[in-house]
Amino acid sequence: MSEESFHHALLVAWLVTALAVFVALFRITAPYGRHTRSGWGPTVRSTAGWIVMETPALAGFVAMFALAARPVGAAGVAFLALWVGHYGYRALLYPALRRGGDRPMPLAVALMGLTFNLGNAYLNGRWLFALGPPHGAGWLTDPRFLAGAALFVAGFAAHVHSDRVLATLRRPGETEYRIPSRGLHRLVASPNYFGEIVQWWGWALATWSLPGLAFAVWTTANLLPRARAHRAWYRRTFADYPEERRALIPFVF
Ligand code: NDP
Numbered sequence: 001m002s003e004e005s006f007h008h009a010l011l012v013a014w015l016v017t018a019l020a021v022f023v024a025l026f027r028i029t030a031p032y033g034r035h036t037r038s039g040w041g042p043t044v045r046s047t048a049g050w051i052v053m054e055t056p057a058l059a060g061f062v063a064m065f066a067l068a069a070r071p072v073g074a075a076g077v078a079f080l081a082l083w084v085g086h087y088g089y090r091a092l093l094y095p096a097l098r099r100g101g102d103r104p105m106p107l108a109v110a111l112m113g114l115t116f117n118l119g120n121a122y123l124n125g126r127w128l129f130a131l132g133p134p135h136g137a138g139w140l141t142d143p144r145f146l147a148g149a150a151l152f153v154a155g156f157a158a159h160v161h162s163d164r165v166l167a168t169l170r171r172p173g174e175t176e177y178r179i180p181s182r183g184l185h186r187l188v189a190s191p192n193y194f195g196e197i198v199q200w201w202g203w204a205l206a207t208w209s210l211p212g213l214a215f216a217v218w219t220t221a222n223l224l225p226r227a228r229a230h231r232a233w234y235r236r237t238f239a240d241y242p243e244e245r246r247a248l249i250p251f252v253f
Contacts, residue, residue: 007131011123014214022221029229032105034177040106047101053113054091057121058084064125075135075145079128079207082152086199089156094163099170120218123211132209148206155199158184162192179238186242187250189234190227194248197223224248 001009029035032046044052061083065072072080095101128135139145161183169178184191200219204212227248234241246253 003126004131007123007126010119011210011214014119014123015217018214018218018221021218022225025222025225026228029226030109032109033103034233035229036104036106040108042107043104044107044110045101046103046105047095047098049105049107049110049113050095050098051091052110054087054094054117056114057117058087058091060118060121061087061125064121064129067130069130070134072129073135074137075139076129078140078145078149079135082149082203082206083124086156089160097167098163099167099172100175103175116218120211120215124207124209124215127209127211128207132211135207144208145206148202148204148208151202152199152206153202155195155197155202157195158198159192159195162195166192177237179234179241184250186245188227188246188248189231190223190248193223193227194250197248224253 031037031040032049061080065076065080068076135145162185165180165182165185169180170176184194188194197216197220200212200216204216206212231245231247234245235243
């Protein structure tokens with residue numbers, strides 16, 4: 001089997017799995033964070049879990065860039081900058097900034113995240129730097145790239161700010177939950193998820209690629225049902241939780 005055929009088959013399997021995961025996650029909420037429960041096997045500290053899950057996405061994409069089968073050009077460098085900007089934050093900075101890192105996370109969740117991130121870095125990186133159509137320097141002024149990169153940056157800013165608001169609800173060492181009331185948290189239960197979803201749809205547009213689209217679909221499939229579960233949890237847990245606050249998309253859902 002050629003690498004092109006392998007990449008294509010993996011991509012199809014990826015998309016089908018995303019749809020299955022989307023349906024499943026409305027019934028089973030992934031057991032980490034506030035939805036942690038027993039019966040999911042051995043656990044690791046959640047800070048270690050985040051580093052284990054996310055570092056392969058960073059290293060894998062950089063490896064695909066380093067192994068590029070052709071000159072990557074300015075557009076390739078721009079894709080690398082967007083990806084490394086996000087995963088540098090998610091894999092290295094975010095685990096250090098979040099609070100409550102001693103909470104256990106099932107090892108199975110960390111390993112599933114690791115597997116997803118390795119496959120996703122391969123699908124996206126290999127397509128952009130070897131198997132897909134090359135993006136010349138002119139791509140940087142294409143409206144799809146400009147609009148996609150703007151969405152990416154806006155989504156990134158939204159989720160980093162929302163992550164920060166959550167981190168500052170706790171003092172170091174605390175694990176309690178409180179009602180967040182700053183920034184986009186005033187509108188939705190999970191603005192960090194909203195920002196992340198906007199970001200990867202921006203990536204799909206900026207790269208104009210099926211692997212980029214598959215990543216955006218996966219992110220939505222993963223985070224939309226979880227945002228719904230978060231909102232339901234807030235309403236069960238806090239009698240004074242604002243009723244008008246939506247789950248994920250301001251004023252809509
Ligand atoms: P959560 O919003 O559930 O939690 C984020 C952090 O804030 C955790 O440390 C959590 O603590 C803490 N926290 C959350 N709510 C409160 C509260 N009300 N009071 C005090 N502390 C709170 O996000 P996730 O952990 O699921 O995800 C973290 C980041 O990773 C997000 O930005 C998300 O977008 C991204 N992500 C991306 C995915 C993708 O598919 N691309 C998949 C999953 C996550 P605790 O851990 O104790 O609950």
